[in-house]
Amino acid sequence: MTINKGLMTSATDLWATPQNFFDDLEKQYGKFDIDVCADSSNAKCAKYFDKQMDGLKQTWAGKCWMNPPYGREIGKWMKKAKESAGNGTIVVCLVPARTDTKWWHDYAAKGQITFVRGRLKFGASKNSAPFPSAVIVFS
Numbered sequence: 001m002t003i004n005k006g007l008m009t010s011a012t013d014l015w016a017t018p019q020n021f022f023d024d025l026e027k028q029y030g031k032f033d034i035d036v037c038a039d040s041s042n043a044k045c046a047k048y049f050d051k052q053m054d055g056l057k058q059t060w061a062g063k064c065w066m067n068p069p070y071g072r073e074i075g076k077w078m079k080k081a082k083e084s085a086g087n088g089t090i091v092v093c094l095v096p097a098r099t100d101t102k103w104w105h106d107y108a109a110k111g112q113i114t115f116v117r118g119r120l121k122f123g124a125s126k127n128s129a130p131f132p133s134a135v136i137v138f139s
Contacts, residue, residue: 016041016122017042017044018120018123021120022044029063029092030063032045033062034047034049035047035048036058036065038050042123056076060081062090063089063092066081066093068093074096075103077093078095078136079103079107089139090138090139094133095135095136096132097116098131108136110138111136113136114136116135119131119133
């Protein structure tokens with residue numbers, strides 16, 4: 001397996017969800033129906049929206065998993081997650097705990113917040129992320 005080392009640094013906005021962390025969330029929330037922001041190398045569900053499908057333009061339904069790009073676009077993903085909640089839709093989001101940002105106050109703070117203890121090791125990285133994480137649930 002080839003690892004793109006660029007995915008393991010803060011120079012990227014892509015952070016692959018640690019499998020054991022995802023498995024624990026599925027135990028807590030039940031099986032997810034769709035990964036709304038993924039690609040073939042990091043999708044956590046059999047059904048997923050990739051970049052070409054553009055999850056921001058899709059209808060989200062059921063129990064949704066989201067680990068969005070952590071760059072400037074994260075606010076759009078959090079807005080979509082918050083707006084998609086309702087009518088039985090649940091969106092569980094893994095995001096950096098950036099409590100000083102506009103998107104955090106406008107969207108994340110309106111969900112159920114669980115701060116992750118310690119720092120996650122994303123993908124196949126040997127090192128922990130350079131930021132704290134949080135799980136936000138919109139339902």
